[in-house]
Amino acid sequence: LQSGGRVVAPALDEHGRNDPAAALQWHRALLERHPAWLPSLRRLEQQLITEGRDEELEPVRAALVEAGVEVAAQAQTAARLRLRHSAWDTTRDLVARAAALDPPGVWALRQQQAHARLADDAAASQRVSLALVARTAHPGERTTLLLRAAEAAERLGDPAGAIAQLRQALELSPTHLLALLRLAELLDRAGDPAAARYLDEAARAHQQPAHQAPLWYRAAVLWLAQGDRDRATAAFESVAAIDVNHADVFEQLRTLLAERGDGARLASLLQRRLETEESPERRVELEVALGRALTELGDRAAAKTALAAALDSSPDHVDALRAFVDLCVAEEDWDGAEQALVRLGRLVTDPVEQADLYTRLGDLYRLHLPNFERAELSYLEVLKRVPDSVPARERLVKLHLAQGNKDKAFELQQALLASTTTPADKRQRTIELAELHEQTGDLKKAEQTLEALRKEFPQETSVLRSLAAFHLRHQHGPAANVLLDRAAADARRALATGRFELHFFANLAAVFELREQHVGGRPVLVAQVE
Structure with a gap:
């Protein structure tokens, strides 16, 4: 009887007495006692829509959602109406009912994802994001959803899951910068060598050189740690092309190029660094290195220019003078080599290094600027510093022989023979003694020496x-x-x-x-x- 009364009483007012207002009052009264009474909800909804009374429509539609009527559509409309007077998070109950459908609508999933993110619910965010991936066809949108799922997986302590989802995202959008960066970071934490490759790809995908440089630098450092010197070199070169002063890229790249013997690229690197270097001392060092690199490349004119600039700034710079000597020798500029060697001899203090310089100077006077007296003095200077220097004694033998001073040559050769400590050395010095006899025309003595x-x-x-x-x-x-x-x-x-x-x-x-x-x-x- 009560159920029949709920239907008949409003109908009498509306149709029998032609009083819609009274009928509407009946429906409201019924809903106060029975909030889920569907006929009243439907009639009230219809009347409010007809009269354009949207401000009163939201509770009715929310009640229809609770009653399970057209849940997806009613929840979406009720949420939109509720937002006119309430905060967005008050729509959670409507979204939850719509998302509970099987299958849930896309609107419900999107709203549920937003609520999960607001509530910092990583598990729900990941679950809903993956559900949306399956319901979305657009590659860009799917990529974004996979990124959100990966972020949630990471927060849940599942780096492997995050890596898998980021890889899926990159299959859809291979140049997605955020996905590349996040994947590289996770792989680096896991010690996966693939991190360097994704950093390299991220640098290529980036449009701002200022951001590309640190990415390539990190990739290069990782490749270097892995022993992949070719890729490390290429990445360091990319950094240097943007900013040759970034971190220690210049030193790293300089070492790698020197190891490879790539003089052309090393010279180019040194020139770029010189363009930005302001320290006078550092400039001299770079000019010397550039001079050496250009000398090895055969560009002697440019090498001389670089070394001349270094010596103009620092006339007594030992490394610059050494490089200048090497360049003069390569150019067969014996006078220039002599002057540089003499200057070096006054500057260096290490006895062994001094001996080497005097040896070179003696060779210069003996072979290229014939001056036997100076040559002998130079070799004697060597023996003052290194008394047992065999190379100096050998050169003195040759020098005295060339001067026709046979007695002195034989005396020195005999001294070399007497100083031997191994059978091999003794054999070598004796053969040299026989050759000395042969060169001076004493063939009999040479033969006797060899026979013995x-x-x-x-x-x-x-x-x-x-x-x-x-x-x-x-x-x-x-x-x-x-x-x-x-x-x-x-x-x-x-x-x-x-x-x-x-x-x-x-x-x-x-x-x-x-x-x-x-x-x-x-x-x-x-x-x-x-």
Whole structure:
């Protein structure tokens, strides 16, 4: 009876008595007692729409949502009406009812995602974002949703899930800057070497050089740590092209290019750094390095310009003078090399370094600016600093021999022989002594010296070669043949008895070579035994 009364009473007023206002009062009264009574809700909704009374319509539509009537549409309309007088977060209940549908509408999912983000509910945000991905076709929108899902996964402590979702996002939008940056950061934290590649891609996707430089720099550092020097070099070069003074990119790139022996790119790098360097001391250092690089490239005019600029700023700069010496030698500018070496000799204080400079100066006077007196003085300066310097003594022997001072040359060579401490050194110095006798015309003494050495070291290939070569040079054919025949016979006899020692193979190879029958014999025989 009550149910029938709910229908009949309003109908009597509206249709029987033609009193819609009274009927509407009946419906309101009914809804106060039975908020979910659908006929009254529908009639009240219709009447309010007809009269344009939107301010009273929102509770009715909210009640229809609660009653499960056209939930998606009613919730969306009720939320829109509620926002006219209330805060946005008051629509949560309407959104929740709409999102509970199976399947939920896109509007409900979007609103639910927004509420989850406002409430800092990472789990709900991730769940709804992924649901929206499945309901959205636009690549850009799907990318954004996957980014939100990844952010939520990260907050939930699931970096692997975040990485997977970011990879999906990049499959849709390969140059999405935020996705590249977030993925690179997560991979870097996980120690994944792929982080460098995504940093590189992020730098390429960025439009602002000021932001590209730090990204390429981070990628280069990671690649360098991984041992990928080629990629590290390329990334550092990208940074240097933007700002050669960024962090330590100049030093890093300079080292890498020097390791590669890439003089052209190294010179270009040094020139760019010079353009921005203001410190006088640092400029000199860069000009010296540039001069060396250009010298190696063969651009000697540019190298001389760079070194001249360095020496103008700092005339006593030791490294600049050293580089200038090398350049003068390369250009065969012996006068310029002499002047620079003399200046260097006055500046350096280390005895070993001084000895090296005097050695070079002595060679200059002995070979290019003939002045035997200065050459001898230079080599003697070496011996003052390094008394046991063998190279200086050897040069003095050659110098005195060239001057015709045979006695002094022999005295020095004998001193070298007497100072030997190993059999190998003794053999070498004795061979040199024999050559000295030969050069001064005492062939008999030269032969006696070599014969005596051969008796002392009968199995040494170097001695055999020296004695045989001596005979061949002076047309002593029979003596050479006897020597070589005996050496070959001794070697064959030893090998036949199983004495497979290296020097026997080396002697056989020497015999073949000296008789001009050597066809790769020594490298094959000796290398195989070794």
